[in-house]
Amino acid sequence: MAEVGRILGETLPYEATLQRVCDAAVNTLADTATMYLYDEDRELQLVAAADVHRAHSEHLRDRAAALLGDASGPRTFLESVIQKGSGMLVARVDDRSLDAVAVSPEHAQYLREGGVSSFIVVPLVAAESEVLGALGLVYTKESGLHYDDDALILAEDLGRRCGAAIAKVKTIETAVDVSTRFQYEALPKSLPQIAGLEFDSFYEPASSAMLVGGDWFDAFMLSDGKVGITIGDVSGHGVKAAALMSNLRCALRIAMLMESNLANVLAAADLLVRQEFGSSMFATANIGVLDAAARTLSCVAAGHPGPLCWNGLDRSAGDPFLERGLPLGFRDLAKTNGDAQTVDLNTYSFIVFFTDGLLEAERDYIGGEARLTRAIAQRAIRESAHPAKALRSAVVGRRHPDDIAVLTLRVRS
Numbered sequence: 179m180a181e182v183g184r185i186l187g188e189t190l191p192y193e194a195t196l197q198r199v200c201d202a203a204v205n206t207l208a209d210t211a212t213m214y215l216y217d218e219d220r221e222l223q224l225v226a227a228a229d230v231h232r233a234h235s236e237h238l239r240d241r242a243a244a245l246l247g248d249a250s251g252p253r254t255f256l257e258s259v260i261q262k263g264s265g266m267l268v269a270r271v272d273d274r275s276l277d278a279v280a281v282s283p284e285h286a287q288y289l290r291e292g293g294v295s296s297f298i299v300v301p302l303v304a305a306e307s308e309v310l311g312a313l314g315l316v317y318t319k320e321s322g323l324h325y326d327d328d329a330l331i332l333a334e335d336l337g338r339r340c341g342a343a344i345a346k347v348k349t350i351e352t353a354v355d356v357s358t359r360f361q362y363e364a365l366p367k368s369l370p371q372i373a374g375l376e377f378d379s380f381y382e383p384a385s386s387a388m389l390v391g392g393d394w395f396d397a398f399m400l401s402d403g404k405v406g407i408t409i410g411d412v413s414g415h416g417v418k419a420a421a422l423m424s425n426l427r428c429a430l431r432i433a434m435l436m437e438s439n440l441a442n443v444l445a446a447a448d449l450l451v452r453q454e455f456g457s458s459m460f461a462t463a464n465i466g467v468l469d470a471a472a473r474t475l476s477c478v479a480a481g482h483p484g485p486l487c488w489n490g491l492d493r494s495a496g497d498p499f500l501e502r503g504l505p506l507g508f509r510d511l512a513k514t515n516g517d518a519q520t521v522d523l524n525t526y527s528f529i530v531f532f533t534d535g536l537l538e539a540e541r542d543y544i545g546g547e548a549r550l551t552r553a554i555a556q557r558a559i560r561e562s563a564h565p566a567k568a569l570r571s572a573v574v575g576r577r578h579p580d581d582i583a584v585l586t587l588r589v590r591s
Contacts, residue, residue, distance in 0.1 A: 215311035304345035380566035410463030460507030481505035490526030535580035
């Protein structure tokens with residue numbers, strides 16, 4: 179129970195957690211263990227299986243899954259236990275009783291091949307007596323052990339612990355799914371198509387699903403033919419952060435369509451954040467205007483890094499926009515220089531807007547910045563069919579603790 183309690187407390191996907199529970203069971207109180215859960219269509223599915231001989235676990239999984247598909251097979255055992263909400267104990271299975279215990283010829287063959295000598299099936303019970311599935315524990319003739327009433331009590335307690343943990347994880351996953359869907363739906367569905375300019379984008383939620391939420395990017399046509407660009411990161415995570423992100427992205431787009439002064443746009447966004455959320459949340463942002471005809475990019479920041487620019491003439495990467503300012507929600511605390519800074523672009527300029535999740539994957543911002551600079555210097559990345567995704571792959575490992583949003587601009591002749 180101590181081992182199972184530790185496993186259930188780990189932040190793993192619940193399928194991996196349930197497999198760990200079965201592994202722990204065969205180390206202590208079973209020769210084989212199988213776990214079953216109802217899917218969204220209320221069909222019982224095998225989700226974990228373990229054998230005391232690790233090499234046999236995959237065969238056990240395949241055999242148990244195949245038997246589960248037989249409506250007259252052992253599924254009747256499992257579903258009767260689930261419907262009653264209480265465990266089933268078969269203390270002894272021998273050659274004489276095996277046919278009586280089995281519910282089909284295939285089940286009898288399965289029990290005989292596995293050398294089953296005793297087994298328990300208990301429900302996985304969540305809060306308010308909701309039954310999510312079942313757990314099967316088996317002793318074989320190899321160990322020579324048999325279950326008794328005390329073992330059934332222990333197994334039922336294990337089923338309740340697993341059921342409660344599964345219910346909690348499913349609740350969290352539902353909230354995360356809502357946040358993730360909200361996040362993706364809030365991002366732009368397309369980017370401007372302009373001769374001589376190529377936009378690309380990439381977004382990825384944090385590896386820890388509970389951290390989905392506040393990053394965005396946007397690029398859109400303005401009424402004068404220029405391109406408005408915004409990127410930013412809302413504090414916090416979850417549905418609340420995703421909602422603020424969506425509101426803020428839309429507000430910035432509307433403000434930039436109506437106001438050409440970028441400092442005034444940030445002032446309006448700062449007021450919105452303070453009015454809507456007070457001091458409980460804030461956001462960093464970088465907004466810019468790309469003039470394709472003049473080949474210039476003007477940007478102003480609210481506590482946000484970048485963009486990083488590759489100069490196609492002297493073949494160097496750097497951040498020419500050094501004035502950061504205060505984040506949205508705090509800009510009333512001190513006067514900052516809100517004037518936009520402007521840089522000239524040239525053929526083969528390459529611009530990267532990003533959120534700090536791209537640089538902080540290793541909890542080392544300076545190291546992340548160096549990796550990003552090296553990545554931009556690689557022609558293969560700049561010329562990639564999807565440079566934003568190529569940058570993410572070059573800078574960040576498989577897991578990262580925060581959302582990542584990247585928007586790239588490639589200038590052609």
